[in-house]
Amino acid sequence: MKLLILDSSSKAASAAVCEDGHLLGESYTNAGKTHSATLLPMAEALLHNCSVPLGELDALAVTVGPGSFTGLRIGMAAIKGMALARDLPCIPLSTLEGLACNLLGFDGLICPVLDARVSQVYTALFRCQNGTLTRLAEDCAISIQELKQLLDTYPDERKILVGDGANLCYNSFNSRPENLSVAPEHLLYQHAGAMASLAWQKARAGENVSADEIVPAYLRLPQAERELKLKMQKGE
Amino acid sequence: MQRFITSSAAETEQLASRLAQTLQAGDIIAFVGGMGMGKTCFTHGLAAGLGIDPGEVSSPTFALVNEYRGGRLPLFHFDMYRVESFDGLYSTGFFDYLDMGGVVAVEWSENIHGALPQEVIRVTFERLGDTQRRIAIEGRVLP
Ligand SMILES: Nc1ncnc2c1ncn2[C@@H]1O[C@H](COP(=O)(O)OP(=O)(O)OP(=O)(O)O)[C@@H](O)[C@H]1O
Ligand SMILES: [Mg+2]
Numbered sequence A: 001m002k003l004l005i006l007d008s009s010s011k012a013a014s015a016a017v018c019e020d021g022h023l024l025g026e027s028y029t030n031a032g033k034t035h036s037a038t039l040l041p042m043a044e045a046l047l048h049n050c051s052v053p054l055g056e057l058d059a060l061a062v063t064v065g066p067g068s069f070t071g072l073r074i075g076m077a078a079i080k081g082m083a084l085a086r087d088l089p090c091i092p093l094s095t096l097e098g099l100a101c102n103l104l105g106f107d108g109l110i111c112p113v114l115d116a117r118v119s120q121v122y123t124a125l126f127r128c129q130n131g132t133l134t135r136l137a138e139d140c141a142i143s144i145q146e147l148k149q150l151l152d153t154y155p156d157e158r159k160i161l162v163g164d165g166a167n168l169c170y171n172s173f174n175s176r177p178e179n180l181s182v183a184p185e186h187l188l189y190q191h192a193g194a195m196a197s198l199a200w201q202k203a204r205a206g207e208n209v210s211a212d213e214i215v216p217a218y219l220r221l222p223q224a225e226r227e228l229k230l231k232m233q234k235g236e
Numbered sequence B: 001m002q003r004f005i006t007s008s009a010a011e012t013e014q015l016a017s018r019l020a021q022t023l024q025a026g027d028i029i030a031f032v033g034g035m036g037m038g039k040t041c042f043t044h045g046l047a048a049g050l051g052i053d054p055g056e057v058s059s060p061t062f063a064l065v066n067e068y069r070g071g072r073l074p075l076f077h078f079d080m081y082r083v084e085s086f087d088g089l090y091s092t093g094f095f096d097y098l099d100m101g102g103v104v105a106v107e108w109s110e111n112i113h114g115a116l117p118q119e120v121i122r123v124t125f126e127r128l129g130d131t132q133r134r135i136a137i138e139g140r141v142l143p
Helices: A035-049 A069-086 A095-103 A144-152 A166-172 A192-204 A222-226 A231-235 B009-020 B039-050 B086-090 B109-115
Strands: A002-007 A013-019 A022-029 A059-065 A090-094 A108-115 A120-129 A132-143 A159-162 A180-182 B002-006 B028-032 B065-068 B075-079 B103-107 B121-127 B133-138
Touching (some): A002 A069, A002 A090, A002 A192, A022 A035, A022 A192, A035 A069, A059 A192, A069 A090, A090 A095, A090 A192, A095 A108, A095 A159, A108 A144, A120 A144, A132 A144, A144 A166, A159 A166, A166 A180, B002 B009, B009 B039, B028 B039, B039 B075, B086 B109, B103 B109
Parallel strands (some): A059 A090, A108 A159, A159 A180, B028 B121, B075 B103
Antiparallel strands (some): A013 A022, A108 A120, A120 A132, B065 B075, B121 B133
16 A cells, blocks of 8 residues: 655655555655645655656545644645545544654653644653554643643653654753653654654554545644733723 | 834834834734724835835735735734634734744734734834824834
8 A cells, every 4th residue: 555645734844655564755854945835846756756656646644733724734735636636535644643653663651742832832642662652642732831740740751752842841841850851853843754654554444534524633722812812902 | 112203104104114124034023002003004114124015015904914025024914903812813824924034013913912922023003193103112122
């Protein structure tokens, strides 16, 4: 089974092609370019370099959130266009689960974190053992302090932060949770290549949907909601 | 904080053009002040100061954001008048624009106060008369 995986959920963009569990090729850029201009040419060049014509693909995977409003839409639009043209099934991936896959060799807790601004993060928590992820916390939007409380409930386990909010959290925890580290730069951001086995597992498990069922995964930020407007205005 | 008094729309535009000379990629200008104070007028001056055709500038009340290019830096012009919630703000793409290497100017920034970074340039308008405005600029010093 051949899959194309695309991610443009944050500042980096990447594409990967895999055949079953085998990664045939990947492409990654984090140069601050507009995804609308780079993602499709990147996918085309990658397919060409892997000698996989579009017609040989069996399914298309894409990260559907959380992430940047514009970035997610660019990735989903690209996948929808290809899926509709070729009548291919689509596999929606959680950006956070996909991020956790960067560290599949790690034994301990993997905590993906994306900066949602205003001291909030999109996060989740996984335990990784022998290359297998077990989910401990659902994708959610919480404050950095709440994330610290979550991590503090696992004092004895090794924990690693990954994602564009990793350093932000690591540096803003007032007392640092024990046994905590941050992923190195080359593993810090989303990589479609790392998501290949996840996408393949989901495809085999029949977790695919049609192109029009690909929708962004929204996570509300309840705390930010309360504090959005300038207080003065409230009395109006 | 610096305070200025302008006596016409043209003077407000000139003041904005002076501010434009100091702008760098990533700067955010948050306007504070009610209806008809001169925020769109000020944005005309910012565009002119950045070398953008000010004729391109129009109020983004319905579009939520207008993009002006062709100058020293791109200018992203938001109107948050209709933004009611954090989700609504996220859906304008506001957070994506902060990383796009341009200048972001925000009308009705009162509505997204809690989502603004600390280091904004705040421009506050006060009406002194039909054609007079007191304009306070915080977070950037005009030469
Ligand atoms: N000193 C001044 N500076 C700026 N505008 C002035 C001044 N004196 C009079 N005006 C007039 O005030 C009006 C300001 O309109 P403008 O659209 O810029 O306001 P705004 O703050 O953007 O309003 P809104 O909240 O509706 O978007 C214009 O008609 C302008 O000619
Ligand atoms: Mg206006």
